[in-house]
Amino acid sequence: MADITAAMVKDLREKSGAGMMDCKKALNETSGDMDAAVDWLRAKGLAAQAKKSSRTAAEGLVGVAVSGTKGAAIEVNSETDFVAKNAQFQEFVREATQVALTAGEDVEAIKAAAMPSGTTVADTLTNNIATIGENQVLRRARVLEVSKGAVVPYVHNQQGPGLGKIGVLVALESEASDEVLQSLGKQLAMHVAAAFPKALNEGDLDEAEIERERAIATEKAAESGKPADIIAKMVEGSIAKFRKEHALVSQLFVMDGKTKISDVVAKAGKDAGAEIKLVDYVRFQLGEGIEKETSDFAAEVAAASGVPQNKQPEPTA
CATH class of the missing domain: 3.30.479.20 (Elongation factor Ts, dimerisation domain)
Structure with a gap:
């Protein structure tokens, strides 16, 4: 089993918006794979769709x-x-x-x-x-x-x-x-x-991302317990919604929230x-797709002072 650190849990919480214990369980279930953990949470209905590329890190x-x-x-x-x-x-x-x-x-x-x-x-x-x-x-x-x-x-x-x-x-x-x-x-x-x-158009969306969404939608729909034909329709409905929401021409204009861009x-x-x-x-x-290394400020200060992080300096007389 992968060593799941507090920093990994914190990172997953920020990416998914899910609770701490759910994030920890997701990381354990996916052997610490962050992207897989996000998908796991989404499949369980515990996280909103991740928007990693909008997280600027550079x-x-x-x-x-x-x-x-x-x-x-x-x-x-x-x-x-x-x-x-x-x-x-x-x-x-x-x-x-x-x-x-x-x-x-x-x-x-x-x-x-x-x-x-x-x-x-x-x-x-x-x-x-x-x-x-x-x-x-x-x-x-x-x-x-x-x-x-x-x-x-x-x-x-x-x-x-x-x-x-x-x-x-x-x-x-x-x-x-x-x-x-x-x-x-x-x-x-x-x-x-x-x-x-x-x-720009629904047909231009990355098919690999579409298949990833399909896998998540399938797992989520399967938990409903409905017949296979209904599940298939639920999955296709989810994919159709994903395509419309992420292709520019079919998005709803942010200025009014109801008119498609193509109609505008x-x-x-x-x-x-x-x-x-x-x-x-x-x-x-700026920085989309780049992950910035995080640093432990307390550890840096401790290292600079020569004092181990978990050990306080001896009191002086």
Whole structure:
């Protein structure tokens, strides 16, 4: 049996919202596998759906920029939030985002491209690490472009122009006026930031994730004791709901909570007298998918003082 620590239980509680004893049991049942423990809790109806990717664990900034009908988003990570407030770091992220507009979304291509100063992005980053004194990483980039229409940017938790904790791009193809597209794009981008869709259309959702949801739904439905045909319908109903809730076009617009995004776009096109197509989007949230190492502050202090954590210093006379 795996050694289940208090820290593991605490981590699972934060991820699942389940009770301490349920988390401990889940970890024991899954030999300490955190993801499997989350699934176990969900199958037992003891946890809400985990949103691990919305748990930010790295610092730094997301940058977004638009030029004409093309937009770029990048993420640059740092070790601490202090660096994200550093003017040199912010200028680097802003300029590197502009570079991505022409270099494309391949990280290595961006690193090899020249900054306004003439040095490459990679060399500038190396210099920043040396002068700021903290490791920094250009993690990822995406570029969207339409032949006609607009790519509309949005930054949530803005730290500076085009910089923040969440960066969104929405690509709209249309011959409607730029004013109409910018207004619609801003609303859609704010929705994307808040609703966290996993794909544009239901058919684009990751099939591996769908199968994982199917397994959870099957186990949960099986506990109902209903006939096999009813269970099958319950499972398919759960999967259909999952697809609708996580595909952008079928999500309910956060502004009113009742209109599908596809209908919002269709109405905007009808009102403008020109068809509008939502062709793509990007949502970068700082640190999603990265787990930061946690430290035991008491243990660090004890280690620094040379006093074992479970032993108090001898009293002085």
